[in-house]
Amino acid sequence: MAAPLIECRDLTRVYRMGGGEVRALDGVSLTIDEGEYVAIMGASGSGKSTFMNLLGALDRPTSGSLKVAGEAIETMGPDQLAAFRNRTIGFVFQQFNLLARTSAEDNAALPLIYSGLKGAERRERARARLQQVGLGERMDHHPSQLSGGQQQRVAIARALVNNPRILLADEPTGALDSQTTVEVLGIFDRLNAEGITVILVTHEQDVADHARRQIVFRDGRIVEDRR
Amino acid sequence: MNLMSAISVALLALRVNLLRSVLAMLGIIIGVSAVIAMVSVTEGAKRAMEERIASFGANLLVIRPGSSAFGGRRGGAGTAxxxxxxxxxxxxxxxxxxxxxxxxxxxxxxxxxxxxxxxxxxxxxxxxxxxxxxxxxxxxxxxxxxxxxxxxxxxxxxxxxxxxxxxxxxxxxxxxxxxxxxxxxxxxxxxxxxxxxxxxxxxxxxxxxxxxxxxxxxxxxxxxxxxxxxxxxxxxxxxxxxxxxxxxxxxxxxxxxxxxxxxDFSVNNLAEFIRARNETETQLGVLLAAAAVISLLVGGIGIMNIMLVSVTERTREIGLRLAVGARRADVRNQFLIESVVLCVTGGIAGMAIGVAGAYGIGNLGDFPVSIHPAIAGIAIGAAVFVGLFFGFYPAHRASRLDPIEALRFE
Known part of the structure; x- marks a missing residue:
């Protein structure tokens, strides 16, 4: 069997706040294989966001080891982490984080600017991904001209544009109504079926039910890991 | 991130807040136009002086008996x-x-x-x-x-x-x-x-x-x-x-x-005399230069202020760019380019106003004016320098943001 896509051992992240220390993540060990569909759950302050930031290479652990796609996150410097995020991780955020007054196409193409691709190829790949999420007709629209569900689909196209191995979604349906939630989750289901590893952070059980594995955090530790 | 896309991103950011951008540029516009008016007027004065000296004959000494062209003289007329x-x-x-x-x-x-x-x-x-x-x-x-x-x-x-x-x-x-x-x-x-x-x-x-x-x-x-x-x-x-x-x-x-x-005679060098006459015009140039430096400084501080505001406003954008793979240098360069684009746009406007102003001063005060082609280079150069110098701190600050905190910024 191939090495797991994500392998963390004794992962700890401590924040210094005022005088004291907060152990946001306290010795987490876990493996996730390529192609899994995982929901990470927990109350706020449970450590799930900290775990998410580490998986996404936005942050480095205080101690312990974290290997993602064969690379040791804890040993990388800021620029190496940036390049790693660019080619390996696709991010989807609760608040979409699209650039205002910028077309859907340019928003979706944003990560490719930092991959050093030429303009024509950036546009071509962004268009292909927008087609894939069903926004082929609205490439020139600005975020203000799109509904919430459509904006989140642009964000998903942006996350996919550089062919990442992992799609990390932080409360991706938190700002959506129930109808569009179903649509967006449908896209995640389909992408996972096509082979991308999808990791959702959510506190809603019916969102988590789309995943085939649910990991529950409490006080910086994993308290439940069911498939 | 290549230069052209960085410039187009910068231009977009400036267009979004057009009034604010123009106000921020005002200092640069005034500074650059003062530099150009100064250079044109002093250059014109210098050229006029050289023409006068040349027309008299360079290195010419004039020797006269009995009187000094400048000082009081003794003995009375006709005694020498x-x-x-x-x-x-x-x-x-x-x-x-x-x-x-x-x-x-x-x-x-x-x-x-x-x-x-x-x-x-x-x-x-x-x-x-x-x-x-x-x-x-x-x-x-x-x-x-x-x-x-x-x-x-x-x-x-x-x-x-x-x-x-x-x-x-x-x-x-x-x-x-x-x-x-x-x-x-x-x-x-x-x-x-x-x-x-x-x-x-x-x-x-x-x-x-x-x-x-x-x-x-x-x-x-x-x-x-x-x-x-x-x-x-x-x-x-x-x-x-x-x-x-x-x-x-x-x-x-x-x-x-x-x-x-x-x-009981005097030996005068007329070139020196003409140079002395022209010193007043040179002093005017020095005054204008001081005004230009001060207004560029004030303009630069305005640019710095607006860039700091822009960095704060766009914290989430910076966080997003970092998350999708921008290196710190990419973020820094983006804001530096914005600052330079802002200054250069102001510089070009200042150049137009400065050239017009130089002719205006020339007409009003009957000064000779000489618009040198290198003036475009001076204006753009000054603008780029101000943009880089005063844009550096805000750009550096943007590049040091933590992606997680920046993404969470409200």
Whole structure:
């Protein structure tokens, strides 16, 4: 069997706040294989966001080891982490984080600017991904001209544009109504079926039910890991 | 991230907040236009000064008896003895580095030819005069040293005299009555234009000094072969003040001035005098330069302020860019480019206003203005410098943001 896509051992992240220390993540060990569909759950302050930031290479652990796609996150410097995020991780955020007054196409193409691709190829790949999420007709629209569900689909196209191995979604349906939630989750289901590893952070059980594995955090530790 | 896409992102960011961008640019616009107005006006003043010096003859020394052109003089008019042809010859043979030296006598004389008349200043000079003054005949010929020695009745006329007396007809070879003496026109001088005092230098006639002395200014001077003024040209590269000192020493000996007594003659370097006159214009330039530096500084602080606001407003955007793979240098460069684009846009506007302003100042104050093509380079260069210098801190701050906190920023 191939090495797991994500392998963390004794992962700890401590924040210094005022005088004291907060152990946001306290010795987490876990493996996730390529192609899994995982929901990470927990109350706020449970450590799930900290775990998410580490998986996404936005942050480095205080101690312990974290290997993602064969690379040791804890040993990388800021620029190496940036390049790693660019080619390996696709991010989807609760608040979409699209650039205002910028077309859907340019928003979706944003990560490719930092991959050093030429303009024509950036546009071509962004268009292909927008087609894939069903926004082929609205490439020139600005975020203000799109509904919430459509904006989140642009964000998903942006996350996919550089062919990442992992799609990390932080409360991706938190700002959506129930109808569009179903649509967006449908896209995640389909992408996972096509082979991308999808990791959702959510506190809603019916969102988590789309995943085939649910990991529950409490006080910086994993308290439940069911498939 | 390549430069072109960075510039288009920067332009977009500036267009989004158009009014704010224009206000932020105002300082740069004022600064750059002040720089350009300054450079144009001082450059024009410098060029005018050089033209005046050149028109007088570069490195020209003017030697006069009995009075100083600047200081108060003692002894009263007419007590000092005239300089003479012998002084001219002594300067020619004994002072090193003198390339041309000539005496000069002048006076107003009526000129009459075939029903036209014109009264003008007739200057009797040696044949070296024209080299000393850097002023030559345009057509015909100059008189020779032999003609000076023999007192030939020949004249060269200035452009104004040629027009007044002869109109369109050719004056060469014509005979003109100067005072009571018929003289032949052998040359027409090249146009010289206005002197630095505003008089028409072309309204003049040159005759051999011997002819002028014996036939035109036929009164007693108390010395043999007197001259009113001696013009001496120093060779280029010669130390002018050494030449002045040498001539002073020579003339003190020749005029029997006791040690400790004051000179009864003066040796002036007119180029120096003209330079001194122009110093006021140069000082105006220094004032403008100070104003320009201060307004660029204030403009730069405005840019820095607006860039800091922009970085704060776009914290989430920065977080997103970092999350999707921007390196710190990419973020820093993006904001630096925005700052430079802001400044360069202001610089171009400032350049247009500065050029217009320079002409405005030139027209109002009757200053000469010289718009140099390099001014575009100066304006853009100053703008880029201000953009980089004052944009660096905000850009650096943007690049140091933590992606997680930036993404969470409300």
């Amino acid at each position: 003895t005239f300089l003479t042809d012998a002084d001219v010859e002594a300067i020619r043979s004994e002072i090193p580095g003198i390339v041309a030296v000539s005496g000069e006598m002048s006076g107003s004389q009526p000129m009459v030819v075939a029903g036209e008349n014109w009264t003008t200043n007739v200057q009797g000079v040696h044949s070296d005069y024209f080299e000393a003054r850097d002023w030559f005949v345009e057509s015909g010929r100059a008189f020779t040293p032999a003609e000076v020695r023999s007192g030939a009745r020949v004249i060269m006329i200035g452009q104004t005299v040629a027009t007044e007396l002869f109109g369109a007809a050719g004056p060469l070879g014509q005979t003109v009555r100067v005072g009571a003496v018929p003289m032949e026109v052998i040359g027409i001088m090249a146009p010289k234009g206005q002197s630095s005092w505003g008089s028409d230098q072309d309204d003049t006639v040159f005759a051999p000094i011997t002819t002028a002395r014996s036939r035109l200014f036929g009164y007693q001077f108390g010395v043999r072969d007197p001259v009113f003024t001696i013009y001496a040209e120093v060779a280029p590269g010669t130390n002018v003040s050494h030449a002045v000192a040498d001539i002073e020493e020579l003339l003190r000996v020749r005029r029997n001035i006791q040690p400790g007594a004051e000179d």
